[in-house]
Amino acid sequence: MPPSPAIPHGVQATSLADILERVLDKGLVIAGDIKICLADIELLNIKIRLLVASVEKAKEMGIDWWQSDPALSSKARTMEEENRVLRARLDRLEARLDGEGRQA
Helix, strand or coil: CCCCCCCCCCCCCCCHHHHHHHHHHHCEEEEEEEEEEECCEEEEEEEEEEEECCHHHHHHCCCCHHHCCCCCCHHHHHHHHHHHHHHHHHHHHHHHHHHHHHHC
């Protein structure tokens, strides 16, 4: 009896690099919420969001939080410091105006 011809398989071998490339190209979102309540009082609310995508894909989807996060962006840290200084200055000016208004 002659050997039977090889049967083609519908399953292809995929490398980890191929899978990672597909995930980064398309994006992968994992989301979950955890709430702990006692007698209708919310004690704890944890929201977990995980997005795995390339930077380009994330920007395409309108996600760019890392650009304004002070922990990740030196520009954002500079802006945060400027805002802190301006708020303190505004508070001093308002206090001075409030003091002058009482004297009048």
